Amino acid sequence: MAWLEQKSSGTYLVAFRFGAQKFKKSLRTSSRKAAEGRLSRLEENLGLVDSGRLVIPDDADIASFLLSDGQINGKHKSRSTIRTLKNLSDAFLDSIPEDSLEETTLKYFRIHIRHLKKHLGANALIREIQLAGLQDYVDARSQEKGIRGKNLSPTTIKKEMAIVTVPDHAALAKEKSPHWVVPSENEWYRAAYYDPNKAGGGYWKYPAKSDSPPQANINTNWATEAGEQGVASAYGTFDQGGNVWEYNDTRNGGKVGLRGGSFYLNDSDSHMQSNIRYDVYSAKWPNYGFRVVRLGGAKAAE
Secondary structure: OEEEEEOOOOOEEEEEEEOOEEEEEEOOOOOHHHHHHHHHHHHHHHHHHHHOOOOOOOOEOHHHHHHOOOOOOOEOOOOOOOOEHHHHHHHHHHOOOOOOOOHHHHHHHHHHHHHHHHHHOOOOEHHHOOHHHHHHHHHHHHOOEOOOOOEOOHHHHHHHHOOOOOOOHHHHHOOOOOEEEOOOHHHHHHHHHEOOOOOOOOEOOEOOOEOOOOOOOOOOOOOOOOOOOOOOOOOOOOOOOOOOEEEEEEEEOOEEEEEOOOOOOOOOHHHHOOOOEEEOOOOOOOOEEEOOEEEOOOOOOO
8 A cells, every 4th residue: 555645845756555554755756647656566566576576685774675576675774763752653553554543543543643742742751751751641631531530540641641651562563463563682682692402402501592791782882883793693683682772661760671782891791691781761872772672463374
């Protein structure tokens, strides 16, 4: 499914869904006729992909590849534009596959998101939202009236907060639609160290299938692009032994877990073993980062 959208400047964009994701690409034209021609070509190429006559390389920029009849195959470089609460909520709603949820469920999602934007601010920077701000939100909502003129119940506020609180990973893993979340300690650890093909089975001492310190971006004093250093783990992940410390959702008092190691000079390869450290989510260090895990959305066995 593909369609055209037009910006306020008059420039057309093409939008389409592929692999349960939504893509947008500027066509750099304000001509409706030209835009429709490129839309038709995109739809034709999507049909070729669906029939197996055209194969998209794993490292391709999907939109550029399809719009160029497979001639442009530049590596896709991910550039996150999710900086504000509005960016995050829009990306969340766009990521929901069509017909995966009831319309009433989507309606309540939008209502909860509208309340979050109202109190926290649509342009609130995600990295600056802290627990104190969320508590202010709860306090403010508890003083507001519901549709029957009574103060909102704790249950209603809890449902709203479910959008920004720690998700139930086990429950999400069973759902038909995919969800992307910060991994749990067990999920992160297994992806880094476990190898089902290891002789005798089990875990390696270090990430990337190694019992000795592997090549990793540590003690260099600068970050590198993901996957530039070292080899992948048994699950295809990179940089779990260096580059940046990665948050997981393990809680220890008011802090959360960090794993891996980083490029910073004071970090050492000993952290690549099974050590964990903790810091607050709001910490803003250049050697801190995170990865996400996909839960749910698995195809049923045929």
